[in-house]
Amino acid sequence: MVLDVTARNIDEKDAGKQILFSDQKVWWEIGKDLEGRMRYGAWQIKEIVDLTLQPMETRKERFLMNFDTDIETVEVEVNLSYYINGKKGDVIYSEKKILEYDFD
Amino acid sequence: MKIIRFFIFTQVFVVVLLFGAASLFAAEKQADSIDELVAMFDDGKCVECHEETHAQWKNSWHAKAVISSLKGMHNFIVIGLEKEWETPLTKAQIMKCLDCHAPTVKYASEKLAVEIGNMIVTAHKKKGTKEGDAAKKELARLNVGCLSCHNIKAGAVARGLHGEPKPGMVYGPTGEEGDGAHESTELVDITRASFCMQCHGKYKAADGETIQCNTLSGSYQNTYVAKGGSKTCQDCHMKNGHTFPGGHDLDTVKEGLGLQVEIVSYGHLPGTLKKKIKEEKKWIPSAVVNVFVENKTGHRVPDG
Numbered sequence: 001m002v003l004d005v006t007a008r009n010i011d012e013k014d015a016g017k018q019i020l021f022s023d024q025k026v027w028w029e030i031g032k033d034l035e036g037r038m039r040y041g042a043w044q045i046k047e048i049v050d051l052t053l054q055p056m057e058t059r060k061e062r063f064l065m066n067f068d069t070d071i072e073t074v075e076v077e078v079n080l081s082y083y084i085n086g087k088k089g090d091v092i093y094s095e096k097k098i099l100e101y102d103f104d
Numbered sequence: 105m106k107i108i109r110f111f112i113f114t115q116v117f118v119v120v121l122l123f124g125a126a127s128l129f130a131a132e133k134q135a136d137s138i139d140e141l142v143a144m145f146d147d148g149k150c151v152e153c154h155e156e157t158h159a160q161w162k163n164s165w166h167a168k169a170v171i172s173s174l175k176g177m178h179n180f181i182v183i184g185l186e187k188e189w190e191t192p193l194t195k196a197q198i199m200k201c202l203d204c205h206a207p208t209v210k211y212a213s214e215k216l217a218v219e220i221g222n223m224i225v226t227a228h229k230k231k232g233t234k235e236g237d238a239a240k241k242e243l244a245r246l247n248v249g250c251l252s253c254h255n256i257k258a259g260a261v262a263r264g265l266h267g268e269p270k271p272g273m274v275y276g277p278t279g280e281e282g283d284g285a286h287e288s289t290e291l292v293d294i295t296r297a298s299f300c301m302q303c304h305g306k307y308k309a310a311d312g313e314t315i316q317c318n319t320l321s322g323s324y325q326n327t328y329v330a331k332g333g334s335k336t337c338q339d340c341h342m343k344n345g346h347t348f349p350g351g352h353d354l355d356t357v358k359e360g361l362g363l364q365v366e367i368v369s370y371g372h373l374p375g376t377l378k379k380k381i382k383e384e385k386k387w388i389p390s391a392v393v394n395v396f397v398e399n400k401t402g403h404r405v406p407d408g
Contacts (some may be wrong), residue, residue: 001361001406005393028406031316042176043184043200044301045316051405053397058362063393064377066372071388078365078395082357083408090354093363101389103371 001027001053002089004079005063010098011073020074021065027053067101074099133271134213138245141216145208145251153285158250160346166248169205171227171240176317177201178228181221193221200315204303206246207256220246248397253299261298266291297324300337323404333402340402351406360405362398367391 001076029052032038033046039045053059067074077096083089122369128215135141142358151158163168170177180201185191195209197219202209209217230236232349259266269275272286279290293299305321306314323408324337328347340360341348349356371387 001397003395003397005395007391017222019116027269028320039186041179042315042317043180044188046314048316052251052323052406053399054331054404055323055399055402056331058396058398061395061397062394063399065391065393066377067389067391067399068381069383069388071389074369074389074390074391076393078363078367078393080361080363080397082118082351082354084351090357090362092354092358093364093366095367097367099367099369099389099391101369101371102340103387103389 002079002081002083004077006077006079007065007067008075008077009067009073010053010072010075011071019061020067020071023063025061027051072089072101074101125254127315129213133211135211136213136216138216138220138242141208141212142245144211145249147249147251150250153249157346160344162252164348165350165352166252166346166348168244169248170202170224170243170246172358173201173205174224174231174240174243176227177205177224181225182229193218196310196373197221198224200307200309200313202246203309204307204317205248205262207248207252208246210256224351232386235287257299257302258294261293261296266293291408295336295338297321297338301325318407320403320407324402324406327404328402335402337402360399360401362396362400364396364398366394368394 001023005021005023006019008018009020010018012018030038030049031040032047032049033044034046075096075098077094079091080093081089081091105243108319130198133144135144148156165172173306177198181193181198185197195212195214198217198221199209203219206220209220212220220243223243225324227236227239230239254274254276255269255272258269270287271287274286274288275291275294276288277290277295279288281288301321301324304318306316306319308314320337341356351357362380369389369391372385372390374385377388
């Protein structure tokens with residue numbers, strides 16, 4: 001499960017320069033063998049490092065972002081994705097908000 | 105008089121012996137072909153009365169429990185058994201996968217079980233070829249079918265109490281006979297989380313080997329139940345019948361997770377940031393994003 005937080009300068013025409021901030025939080029499990037090596041095979045995994053979100057748990061994640069002084073409009077996007085395997089992920093929840101700055 | 109008594113005794117003894125042998129034969133009957141194995145646990149008969157339930161199951165991952173996991177089982181045989189353990193493919197070894205992915209294979213002969221193992225290798229290794237597709241088609245007949253749960257595994261968590269499953273018996277939560285198409289026995293076990301945990305958790309093979317496809321039951325038992333949770337697997341994953349939706353179903357995933365987002369903009373005090381900005385004396389456009397991610401399920405996420 002992956003939480004992506006991205007802030008974009010939507011006044012910027014060049015898509016390559018739009019991203020002002022991005023961060024990611026990942027919940028997953030690491031399977032390891034008895035030597036402590038990361039493994040994928042079900043027969044090889046004897047223990048795990050549990051980095052998952054536990055039942056009945058709410059995790060609070062805080063992201064602080066500072067933009068440059070000439071930035072006027074920022075789009076903040078938050079996506080929560082679920083990966084059924086390492087390759088296939090789907091966005092479960094998505095939220096966007098436009099922030100306007102005018103301190104003059 | 106003694107002769108008559110002896111005669112009656114021997115007659116009774118012979119009858120008991122014959123019945124005993126017959127039931128023993130039924131319990132230990134081993135299939136030599138997939139046709140024979142499928143016939144022994146013929147789910148096709150179930151659809152005649154349980155059309156809706158069968159249609160639900162047909163769309164479930166239980167219905168494709170072998171062919172959806174070919175890669176993992178192939179790797180177990182080719183990497184695990186052959187390379188790492190240097191151990192031949194036997195029924196006991198392949199049952200470490202198939203006891204859950206196709207429980208009927210318990211009633212396959214040694215020869216058939218090994219054949220099925222080799223078919224798994226062919227289906228994965230030769231995927232897209234005539235030979236590979238033929239193997240996959242044949243393997244698609246093996247799955248977690250009606251009688252996998254309603255007979256073979258039904259009483260397995262309390263085997264000492266229930267004994268071996270009776271051939272042909274359908275174990276279910278009500279024990280209703282229906283129109284007499286089969287014998288039924290009420291078995292509450294099938295409604296409990298421990299029933300699902302047989303496979304949806306750390307699996308312990310007959311020789312003691314642990315196989316960890318997933319550990320849902322670990323977090324269910326040690327975290328959810330420990331925190332006071334009391335729902336069973338069936339409460340959530342069977343509320344819409346026998347489709348058993350889980351991680352593959354986005355609606356189910358969405359139902360199990362909560363997301364709350366709070367985005368606040370503000371002007372950061374000029375001259376207080378270490379990073380270089382264009383105009384040091386201007387207020388710095390800034391934002392704080394607070395995200396609350398909630399796991400509403402009875403197990404850790406992700407898993408399964």
